[in-house]
Amino acid sequence: MAAAMTVGLLAGCSSGGESGSDSGKLTLTFGSHQSGLPKSGIVQDLAKEYEEETGVKVDFQISPDAQWRDLIKVKLDSGEAPDIICVDTPIGLASSIHMDQYSVELTDNEWVKRMDESARSAVSVDGKTYGITFPGAKMYFYMYNKDIFEDLKLETPKNYSEFKDVCEKIKASGVTPVYECTTNGWHQVLPLFETGGLWLNDDPQGYDKLNANETPLESISHLETIIGQLQECAKAGYFGDDYLSNSWENAKEAIASGKYAMTVAELGFRGEVDADYPDFGAMEKLGAFVMPWGDNQTIGVNPASNAYFINKDSKHAEEAEKFFEFLAKPENLKKRLEGQPEINAVCWPEMETKYTEEDQAFLDSYEKANVVQTSVNYIDSQWMDVGKDLEAMYTGAMTPKDVVDTVVKRRNEQAELQKDPGWAK
Numbered sequence: 001m002a003a004a005m006t007v008g009l010l011a012g013c014s015s016g017g018e019s020g021s022d023s024g025k026l027t028l029t030f031g032s033h034q035s036g037l038p039k040s041g042i043v044q045d046l047a048k049e050y051e052e053e054t055g056v057k058v059d060f061q062i063s064p065d066a067q068w069r070d071l072i073k074v075k076l077d078s079g080e081a082p083d084i085i086c087v088d089t090p091i092g093l094a095s096s097i098h099m100d101q102y103s104v105e106l107t108d109n110e111w112v113k114r115m116d117e118s119a120r121s122a123v124s125v126d127g128k129t130y131g132i133t134f135p136g137a138k139m140y141f142y143m144y145n146k147d148i149f150e151d152l153k154l155e156t157p158k159n160y161s162e163f164k165d166v167c168e169k170i171k172a173s174g175v176t177p178v179y180e181c182t183t184n185g186w187h188q189v190l191p192l193f194e195t196g197g198l199w200l201n202d203d204p205q206g207y208d209k210l211n212a213n214e215t216p217l218e219s220i221s222h223l224e225t226i227i228g229q230l231q232e233c234a235k236a237g238y239f240g241d242d243y244l245s246n247s248w249e250n251a252k253e254a255i256a257s258g259k260y261a262m263t264v265a266e267l268g269f270r271g272e273v274d275a276d277y278p279d280f281g282a283m284e285k286l287g288a289f290v291m292p293w294g295d296n297q298t299i300g301v302n303p304a305s306n307a308y309f310i311n312k313d314s315k316h317a318e319e320a321e322k323f324f325e326f327l328a329k330p331e332n333l334k335k336r337l338e339g340q341p342e343i344n345a346v347c348w349p350e351m352e353t354k355y356t357e358e359d360q361a362f363l364d365s366y367e368k369a370n371v372v373q374t375s376v377n378y379i380d381s382q383w384m385d386v387g388k389d390l391e392a393m394y395t396g397a398m399t400p401k402d403v404v405d406t407v408v409k410r411r412n413e414q415a416e417l418q419k420d421p422g423w424a425k
Contacts, residue, residue: 032086033068042339044267089405111328122304135305136345156289180262181246197298197369213422271341
């Protein structure tokens with residue numbers, strides 16, 4: 001189905017969002033990558049409500065994650081991009097797609113000031129807002145099966161050594177310790193850059209120095225350390241036998257089956273598991289602990305997320321703005337939150353979160369730091385490539401140092417291509 005939708009995107013995107021064939025109805029084209037829209041289909045459901053209310057149809061055209069960034073750049077530069085474009089934020093980084101150059105400014109819309117300030121900054125440049133976004137801050141943890149830990153008398157690990165010990169005991173019991181999946185390309189990269197608190201503990205100005213090229217990326221020792229730890233765990237069998245063919249779409253089943261004890265996910269993962277496997281009791285059975293790679297004990301916070309932008313060349317920009325206004329209505333924000341099991345909050349302070357008191361107490365008990373990919377240039381733009389590097393390491397084609405060297409090389413090449421002043425010779 002994804003392949004078919006991709007063909008539709010390649011053939012059907014047009015900046016005009018021309019009226020479709022059904023009764024001359026005005027149609028807004030909405031281009032996105034797979035993970036840009038909730039799997040529950042809540043955005044499509046809201047779009048159907050909007051169509052019933054206004055007669056304006058929204059045509060969703062979806063592309064695989066790995067292809068979207070390059071594809072939408074081509075479409076934008078050729079003037080053939082859809083009316084509405086979903087891309088990752090923040091847009092202020094030098095390595096972003098620069099949606100401020102391609103999008104309609106939305107600053108004066110009433111709903112803009114209602115967004116959380118950090119989320120608004122992720123879709124703004126120089127104080128001007130260009131996009132709308134909905135999910136609350138992303139935070140990834142190891143979600144673990146409390147029953148398995150209790151049966152084996154295990155405590156949640158606070159450092160890498162304790163994590164290895166926990167994995168070894170779980171493996172010895174006949175359960176695969178960690179559900180890891182590399183086929184989607186993004187999941188295996190999380191341990192490297194969601195642990196940026198380690199970088200900032202060494203130097204609170206570390207991100208700024210990296211962006212100015214005053215600190216070389218290769219000097220961040222945590223990077224190679226964590227990559228080496230990933231390799232060690234894979235070789236020890238802690239990810240099982242099938243992690244190179246596992247997909248994220250099967251993570252819920254893997255955890256609910258009891259065959260795997262842990263996986264990296266957001267707290268909202270429990271809601272996703274509960275929705276598909278209610279008998280498992282995920283809301284009570286799954287706990288969380290901070291990813292202890294490199295002895296990290298800081299929660300990585302990603303204040304940015306997927307956001308929607310209006311193509312400045314669209315012939316229906318005004319209608320697209322009205323659709324954004326519809327999505328930002330309080331009653332639709334509530335539908336969004338309730339209809340998206342994987343999130344516990346939206347970035348609209350007027351809406352209460354779904355966090356339990358226990359969740360909130362857990363989150364409040366740790367220090368937090370912004371993740372690397374939203375703070376350091378030329379990291380997020382090569383995320384999927386880093387995923388391939390890690391796969392190559394797992395198959396023996398690269399060493400941890402090779403991975404670091406490749407990430408550094410790509411980052412330098414991207415900076416030089418952007419004529420970044422920090423890289424000027």
